[in-house]
Amino acid sequence: MSRAEAGGPLLEVEGVSVRFGALIALNRVSLGVAREEVVAIIGPNGAGKTTLLNAISGFYHPYEGRIAFAGRDRTHLRPPDVAALGIARTFQNVALFRGMSVLDNIMTGRLLKMRGSFLLEALYWGPARRQELEHRAAVERIIDFLEIQGIRKTPAGRLPYGLQKRVELARALAAEPTLLLLDEPMAGMNVEEKEDMCRFILDVNQEFGTTIVLIEHDMGVVMDISDRVVVLDYGRKIADAPPAEIRSDRAVLDAYLGVAHES
Amino acid sequence: MVDVVYAVLVAPFKDMAGSPAFLVEVLIGGVFAGLMYSLVALGFVLIFKASGVFNFAQGVMVLFAALTLVGLLERGVPVVLALALTTAVMVALAFAIERFVLRPLVNQEHIILFMATIGLNFFLEGFGEMLWGANVKKLDIGIPDRSFVVRGVQINELELTAAVTAALLVTLLAMFFQKTRIGRALRAVADDHEAALSIGIPLKTIWVVVWSVAGVVAIVAGLMWGAKSGVQFSLSLIALKALPVLILGGFESVPGAIVGGLIIGIGEKVGEVYWGPLVGGAIENWFAYVLALAFLLARPQGLFGEKIIERV
Numbered sequence: 001m002s003r004a005e006a007g008g009p010l011l012e013v014e015g016v017s018v019r020f021g022a023l024i025a026l027n028r029v030s031l032g033v034a035r036e037e038v039v040a041i042i043g044p045n046g047a048g049k050t051t052l053l054n055a056i057s058g059f060y061h062p063y064e065g066r067i068a069f070a071g072r073d074r075t076h077l078r079p080p081d082v083a084a085l086g087i088a089r090t091f092q093n094v095a096l097f098r099g100m101s102v103l104d105n106i107m108t109g110r111l112l113k114m115r116g117s118f119l120l121e122a123l124y125w126g127p128a129r130r131q132e133l134e135h136r137a138a139v140e141r142i143i144d145f146l147e148i149q150g151i152r153k154t155p156a157g158r159l160p161y162g163l164q165k166r167v168e169l170a171r172a173l174a175a176e177p178t179l180l181l182l183d184e185p186m187a188g189m190n191v192e193e194k195e196d197m198c199r200f201i202l203d204v205n206q207e208f209g210t211t212i213v214l215i216e217h218d219m220g221v222v223m224d225i226s227d228r229v230v231v232l233d234y235g236r237k238i239a240d241a242p243p244a245e246i247r248s249d250r251a252v253l254d255a256y257l258g259v260a261h262e263s
Numbered sequence: 264m265v266d267v268v269y270a271v272l273v274a275p276f277k278d279m280a281g282s283p284a285f286l287v288e289v290l291i292g293g294v295f296a297g298l299m300y301s302l303v304a305l306g307f308v309l310i311f312k313a314s315g316v317f318n319f320a321q322g323v324m325v326l327f328a329a330l331t332l333v334g335l336l337e338r339g340v341p342v343v344l345a346l347a348l349t350t351a352v353m354v355a356l357a358f359a360i361e362r363f364v365l366r367p368l369v370n371q372e373h374i375i376l377f378m379a380t381i382g383l384n385f386f387l388e389g390f391g392e393m394l395w396g397a398n399v400k401k402l403d404i405g406i407p408d409r410s411f412v413v414r415g416v417q418i419n420e421l422e423l424t425a426a427v428t429a430a431l432l433v434t435l436l437a438m439f440f441q442k443t444r445i446g447r448a449l450r451a452v453a454d455d456h457e458a459a460l461s462i463g464i465p466l467k468t469i470w471v472v473v474w475s476v477a478g479v480v481a482i483v484a485g486l487m488w489g490a491k492s493g494v495q496f497s498l499s500l501i502a503l504k505a506l507p508v509l510i511l512g513g514f515e516s517v518p519g520a521i522v523g524g525l526i527i528g529i530g531e532k533v534g535e536v537y538w539g540p541l542v543g544g545a546i547e548n549w550f551a552y553v554l555a556l557a558f559l560l561a562r563p564q565g566l567f568g569e570k571i572i573e574r575v
Binding site: 059097100107112 | 447457
């Protein structure tokens with residue numbers, strides 16, 4: 001039995017530092033995420049939030065510290081291998097396949113789940129056809145879930161920003177991840193779109209038991225949907241607590257409002 | 264004045280109507296040439312789509328494949344085995360290119376990768392000639408270069424075989440791209456490297472796959488052109504004909520490469536035969552480029568390319 005199954009955290013980040021030349025983007029950050037938890041990472045611009053997400057998903061490699069997923073060390077894996085472990089993510093500046101239809105975009109999310117011979121696939125015959133249909137069905141469920149039925153065939157690049165973010169979430173969900181990393185899923189959205197997105201994130205968490213780590217600037221959203229809030233400032237972790245406690249945390253207020261707030 | 268208008272706008276069509284069998288022959292010749300252009304253009308499109316590299320060496324890859332095939336045949340290797348070995352050589356080449364050219368240059372500017380393929384071009388040219396010699400070679404794959412007549416239309420057996428093979432390959436590739444998991448992964452990589460990595464697509468594998476496929480396409484193109492006009496250095500120049508095809512069809516479109524090739528193949532043959540005498544011939548040599556120029560002015564994204572809209 002692995003440690004995770006024995007009740008250990010799903011994701012463990014231990015003393016991770018990332019530097020770019022002389023700039024230390026992350027400074028010995030440690031963080032544990034339990035299964036089925038929703039953790040929000042907040043902090044001022046340049047605090048290292050996206051860097052942390054990139055380190056977890058393998059785009060950056062820390063020069064010290066370790067990252068373990070489901071009890072196994074995976075500090076030095078590359079992005080495709082991280083994805084294969086069941087970690088999916090979205091990007092701050094939507095990274096969709098702009099020329100492909102929404103449906104195809106979401107189908108790419110299932111690439112890791114597909115097997116079989118190219119020849120059969122090219123002929124769309126036999127097991128390949130069955131497989132394609134099975135995956136298609138799974139994708140349709142996600143499309144229904146995220147309420148994007150109407151834009152199935154639209155090239156992703158032509159959609160408004162809010163919908164692109166939703167399609168990106170759909171693609172990440174298509175991989176049926178254990179851990180979902182969301183980089184500012186609500187940036188640039190209006191209130192209504194934000195509410196929808198909040199609802200989707202909570203539904204994903206509750207219905208599929210997906211563990212979620214998200215970066216978000218909107219404090220209202222963060223307080224509403226997260227079980228725990230991690231605060232970064234200048235590459236260091238300055239707080240890690242449930243939302244209610246974060247609200248009154250001195251260090252957090254300092255970081256956000258400046259030091260002389262109660263003189 | 265009236266004479267000129269008549270000679271340009273009326274007489275050629277009267278000629279066509281006067282001898283439909285001959286017209287069909289010309290069209291078939293055009294389709295044949297067009298499919299060959301499409302094949303070479305496809306090699307470009309595949310690589311451009313998946314890695315954003317304009318592969319200057321595509322023409323020399325055709326030459327290299329043909330040289331390897333002829334070299335093996337000359338040494339008494341049976342046709343089927345020679346084809347298999349040539350395929351193996353092209354796949355090995357794809358691995359080598361990924362390892363020694365693309366991987367060290369990952370994340371570099373497009374122009375640097377383009378320069379690298381120019382280097383690759385000269386390397387392959389020299390390497391091929393060093394291995395197999397530089398003299399013109401005859402490529403005999405056992406399909407006779409003779410014609411038969413159907414309803415008054417002469418059809419060349421070799422051209423027919425070539426056209427059918429090319430059409431099959433092109434269809435197979437189009438299906439590969441649209442339907443398969445790898446095809447979808449290729450399109451994904453073409454669109455966004457980071458996102459492709461994040462959903463578990465390994466870039467290196469994809470690169471090896473596209474360069475291998477481009478190599479196989481080069482074998483078929485080299486085989487068909489070589490069987491028709493001998494294997495020699497000029498074979499690498501058909502790449503120049505593929506450029507206007509790409510401009511017509513759009514650099515990233517597989518159907519575009521096919522349709523573009525056909526338009527140019529048929530256009531230049533028909534132009535040469537019916538309008539050529541008016542200007543003293545040689546329309547075949549410049550038709551493709553003039554058409555490409557017109558397209559650059561009127562529709563720079565090509566027939567199937569996505570319209571480039573910049574928000575300001």
